[in-house]
Amino acid sequence: MMCAQMLRLQKKQSKCFVTFYKPIERALDGLDNWYQKRLNWAVRHRRTIIAGCFGFFLLSLICAKGIGTEFFRHRQQSYFCSITMAYRSSRRTCPGIGSGIDRKVAEEI
Incomplete structure (x- = not known):
């Protein structure tokens, strides 16, 4: 019954x-046939x-050598080095965590 x-x-x-x-259907069928032929050729000629x-x-890569650098941004040395940190004083935070973070940041820079 469902059938x-x-x-x-x-x-x-x-x-x-x-x-x-009909013209749209013929154009799409032609596009499908063209794509099928190109895909079959590509599969048979992998190398x-x-x-x-x-x-x-x-x-x-050769063409990339010709690209100038006038559009690239100049490096700013201080751009990534300025960090502002604010600590909340609360009983829930462990003492020494802030100094540990300061030490890690100083080591990385």
């Missing part, structure tokens, strides 16, 4: 709908594809 619900007879489409939809990818990678 009968799923396989209902399709309603006949109007002439306007068919006129508009060529890998060599091409490697070649493009080397070409991009």
Whole structure:
């Protein structure tokens, strides 16, 4: 019974709908066929594809040498070195934690 619900007879489409939809359907089918052919070729020629990818990678490395640095931000030495720390005094915090953090920060810098 469920099969009968799923396989209902399709309603006949109007002439306007068919006129508009058929060219789109043909174009999409053509695109599917073109993609299938290209994908089959790529699967059968794996070495060529890998060599091409490697070649493009080397070409991009060569082209990267020509990129100027005028758009890169200048390094600021003090940009990462300023840290402001505020401690709350509370009975719940253990004494000595703050000094341990200060010591770790001083060692890292």
